Amino acid sequence: MDGETPSDVDTSQLPDEPLEHAFERAQIGFLVVDELGTVLRANPAGAGILGTTPPVICGSDLTTLVHPDDLTMVFGELQQMVGRGGAGPIQFRILRADLEWVWIRGHSTGLPTPGTYFVVFEDTTGERELSDQLARAKDQATRRAAQQAVVARLSRDALRGAPIDEIADAASSLVAATLGAMFVGVLLDDGADDRSLLLIGGSGLMREPVGRYRRARDEQLEEILTQNKPTHVIDLSEGPDTADRRLILEAGTKSVTSTVIRPRKAPPGVLSVGIAMRVDLAEDDLAFLEAVANTLAGVIDSHQALDELRFNALHDDLTELPNRALVLDRLQLALEQTATSGCQVAVLMCDVDRFKVVNDGMGHAAGDHVLRTVADRLRHRVRPGDTVGRFGGDEFVIVCPEISEPAEVIEIAERLRSAFTEPMRVLGTDLVATASIGIALSHDGGPEAAPALLRDADAAMYRAKSRGRARYELFDDEMRDWASERLRIESELRHAIAHDELVLHYQPVMSLADGSMIGVEALVRWEHPTRGLLQPGQFLPVAQEAGIMAELGTWTFATAAAQTAAWVDQGIWDRRATAVNLAPQELGDPDLVDRVDAVLSRLALEPGRMRVELTEEALVEDTQQAADQLGGLRDCGLGISIDDFGTGYSSLAYLKRLPVDRLKLDRSFVSGLGVNDDDHAIAQAVVSMAKALGLRVVAEGVETELQLDTLKGLGCDNAQGFLFGRPMPADDLLLWLSDHKVEQPQGDST
Numbered sequence: 001m002d003g004e005t006p007s008d009v010d011t012s013q014l015p016d017e018p019l020e021h022a023f024e025r026a027q028i029g030f031l032v033v034d035e036l037g038t039v040l041r042a043n044p045a046g047a048g049i050l051g052t053t054p055p056v057i058c059g060s061d062l063t064t065l066v067h068p069d070d071l072t073m074v075f076g077e078l079q080q081m082v083g084r085g086g087a088g089p090i091q092f093r094i095l096r097a098d099l100e101w102v103w104i105r106g107h108s109t110g111l112p113t114p115g116t117y118f119v120v121f122e123d124t125t126g127e128r129e130l131s132d133q134l135a136r137a138k139d140q141a142t143r144r145a146a147q148q149a150v151v152a153r154l155s156r157d158a159l160r161g162a163p164i165d166e167i168a169d170a171a172s173s174l175v176a177a178t179l180g181a182m183f184v185g186v187l188l189d190d191g192a193d194d195r196s197l198l199l200i201g202g203s204g205l206m207r208e209p210v211g212r213y214r215r216a217r218d219e220q221l222e223e224i225l226t227q228n229k230p231t232h233v234i235d236l237s238e239g240p241d242t243a244d245r246r247l248i249l250e251a252g253t254k255s256v257t258s259t260v261i262r263p264r265k266a267p268p269g270v271l272s273v274g275i276a277m278r279v280d281l282a283e284d285d286l287a288f289l290e291a292v293a294n295t296l297a298g299v300i301d302s303h304q305a306l307d308e309l310r311f312n313a314l315h316d317d318l319t320e321l322p323n324r325a326l327v328l329d330r331l332q333l334a335l336e337q338t339a340t341s342g343c344q345v346a347v348l349m350c351d352v353d354r355f356k357v358v359n360d361g362m363g364h365a366a367g368d369h370v371l372r373t374v375a376d377r378l379r380h381r382v383r384p385g386d387t388v389g390r391f392g393g394d395e396f397v398i399v400c401p402e403i404s405e406p407a408e409v410i411e412i413a414e415r416l417r418s419a420f421t422e423p424m425r426v427l428g429t430d431l432v433a434t435a436s437i438g439i440a441l442s443h444d445g446g447p448e449a450a451p452a453l454l455r456d457a458d459a460a461m462y463r464a465k466s467r468g469r470a471r472y473e474l475f476d477d478e479m480r481d482w483a484s485e486r487l488r489i490e491s492e493l494r495h496a497i498a499h500d501e502l503v504l505h506y507q508p509v510m511s512l513a514d515g516s517m518i519g520v521e522a523l524v525r526w527e528h529p530t531r532g533l534l535q536p537g538q539f540l541p542v543a544q545e546a547g548i549m550a551e552l553g554t555w556t557f558a559t560a561a562a563q564t565a566a567w568v569d570q571g572i573w574d575r576r577a578t579a580v581n582l583a584p585q586e587l588g589d590p591d592l593v594d595r596v597d598a599v600l601s602r603l604a605l606e607p608g609r610m611r612v613e614l615t616e617e618a619l620v621e622d623t624q625q626a627a628d629q630l631g632g633l634r635d636c637g638l639g640i641s642i643d644d645f646g647t648g649y650s651s652l653a654y655l656k657r658l659p660v661d662r663l664k665l666d667r668s669f670v671s672g673l674g675v676n677d678d679d680h681a682i683a684q685a686v687v688s689m690a691k692a693l694g695l696r697v698v699a700e701g702v703e704t705e706l707q708l709d710t711l712k713g714l715g716c717d718n719a720q721g722f723l724f725g726r727p728m729p730a731d732d733l734l735l736w737l738s739d740h741k742v743e744q745p746q747g748d749s750t
Helices: 019-025 044-049 068-084 125-136 140-159 164-179 219-227 243-250 283-314 324-341 355-362 364-379 406-418 449-466 478-498 540-546 549-569 592-603 616-621 623-636 652-657 677-692 705-714 730-740
Strands: 029-034 039-042 086-095 101-110 116-123 183-189 196-204 212-214 231-233 255-261 269-275 344-352 387-392 395-403 424-426 429-431 435-441 472-474 502-511 517-528 532-534 577-581 610-615 639-645 662-665 696-699
Touching: 029 044, 029 101, 039 044, 044 116, 068 086, 068 101, 101 125, 125 164, 140 164, 140 283, 164 183, 164 196, 164 269, 164 283, 196 269, 255 283, 269 283, 283 324, 324 344, 324 387, 324 395, 324 449, 344 364, 344 406, 344 449, 355 364, 364 387, 364 395, 364 424, 395 406, 406 435, 406 472, 435 449, 449 472, 478 517, 478 540, 478 549, 502 549, 502 730, 517 549, 540 549, 549 577, 549 592, 549 610, 577 639, 592 623, 610 616, 610 623, 616 639, 623 639, 662 677, 677 696, 677 705
Parallel strands: 435 472, 517 577, 577 610, 610 639, 639 662, 662 696
Antiparallel strands: 029 039, 029 116, 086 101, 101 116, 183 196, 183 269, 196 212, 231 255, 255 269, 344 395, 344 435, 387 395, 424 429, 502 517, 517 532
């Protein structure tokens, strides 16, 4: 097994989804081992407990790391594991990569693949140390003092205002250490319709939120919550045979004690404790658990009371929308963030037309009903992250951060108008209301920006009223100017495609192993007759909105392929490849694969001389469609790269499903190499993961020798950036190759 990586292991050893996802994300250690104790696979948490990473630990013989005093026990458990298809629970010491001994506790069970076993384990060093201290305590007074110290510690945490989940985690760990428990969990009834319990804190086997516990699943929890009394099961094996009990028993737990958490103003919860031995807890231990549960109940009540005070201070009583103070706070925060995001903030002032007629003619109760209905409808017509507030009367304010162009806020205004189209049933009468909406867009984030935005939006709203109501108005002519400009660019871009105004520039992609050029990336430019050479950002967004990306993509691929064919004829492109960017909209073109195949056939160009690159955004919109289209392109013989990797969805799931052979590390991570530890860690993780999956890595935006040296040290395969060469016309690329004496790669770059 030496040198084997996680991607080499038979994935049938574990279910694919969702347990494969849980395997990688779990905070408890998981290993797949053979009958000799050789590690075949490890999750990140398990490797971390051993002080290393999955690729490094895979292939290691665990028995060589076991403490000499524990070897006999471990070998005995191995024999039991092979003979009975599983073993444990067992606790022993093992040597970490940093040469520190740690205690681990785990158990094993057989997998469908013969000779392979699944091991679940956790680091119990802290628990062991505390447990040993307690074991050495000869009298009961010391044990009680330790329990009192736990309650005192939790009370101090509560007084300093620690978050409820932090206190719940601390309570779980301290109770587990004090009682020597296998697991401790704090579960709360969150009031959901499915009457479920939510795990908010835990230790041992319940260290992380493992999902929602439904009351009907567990008779013990049901009894606690309905009868409001603690339950102690001395031997789980003697109770009814349920799925939950089997799961807990298989994990090595024999006894479970559950104590009710009784907040005064919230639904009850449960403090659940599992112990590996068949044990009847002493009265003092049960009293200790009751004290911890009461402390947690007090914490819940305190947090709820504070939450209610904060909510009432910042929300409107009638509609429960944010009030003026909270709206202003969120507006100021949104404006401050524009300094880094480069986006604008929009404020929409929405006033219910002729509301006074309703309020005076039908009464305040009818008016209140209208306002509550309007508030609810507005809430459901804005984006996540937008704020809908009420300033008083019939005036509502909507704050929309991250507006990249006026068209976005116009779309939001249209949705807000639609909130009034459906009649409202008021006192037995169908009432149709309308609204006048004023819109203002930010231009800076200075101290006066928030009041100015509100003032401008208010002025625009009154302008809408003066022009007939039931409409929206922008504060100035920016929207009209923008729309006119976009229409002009769209028209000129269609003309440019038809009249050869577009050109391709090619940026070299270099091998970091031998310095050869393995290919180029083709980047489109627009030689505008009056505005000069335009970069992609100046016209591609218009092409996407205008629905002409497929047409532009067809031109780009055909032009790049024709140039590549010419280079092949010149004898300089036998082992190189030209990469072309594929837009998300092109994946929706049913003729994409046929179109690409037709171009290659017409040029008699070997498919391996071409590659396509697409971003993660294009993949997550319709993963199945992306898989089908990319599968067709791969069948044609093209290479496929994920561009800007790490800036989008970054899911390992699609890397498994899609025929990708190369990842392009985004320039935002490359820029900090050599000076930023976080960027270095991300780049190292991407390279390591790619190697494990059999993928090559291309670093984008390399501009300094320090970045280059760092990438070489990380084992990155290829790179491109201004350090090697800027994007350049085809003729200039030939001169660049000659001037720099760049050789062809030794092997095929595809």
